[in-house]
Amino acid sequence: ERATWTSAEADPMKPRLVIAGGGPVGLALASRTVLQWAPIVIDSDPEKCRQAEQIEGLTVVCGDVTSTLVLKRAKVQGASYAVATTSDDEVNAEFCRLIREQFGAHNVVALTGSPG
DSSP: OOOEEEOOOOOTTSOEEEEEOOSHHHHHHHHHHTTTSEEEEEESOHHHHHHHTTSTTOEEEESOTTOHHHHHHTTOTTOSEEEEOOSOHHHHHHHHHHHHHTTOOOEEEEOOSSOO
């Protein structure tokens, strides 16, 4: 499993926020929370990862958000919150299931594009 990242040495005193998806919604959330939180953005698209790297203080992981190996390498265990913002509802659902069941996240939100 491919996983590359950049890190700004997240402040251990800040709560961690895992964001699945480095598109417009994920990056907007990351840029608005970086001062109070330690956001981690995960996306499989290298171009989106490069865009995310432009946000100072952000940890960026380029890899599959539904891979337990990528999530382990991203150090998501014990994150305060997780938000799925990818454009694929099935990917969002699987990310939420994994991060809740295997990594202990209790505060998990998925943004969906499907009505209902």
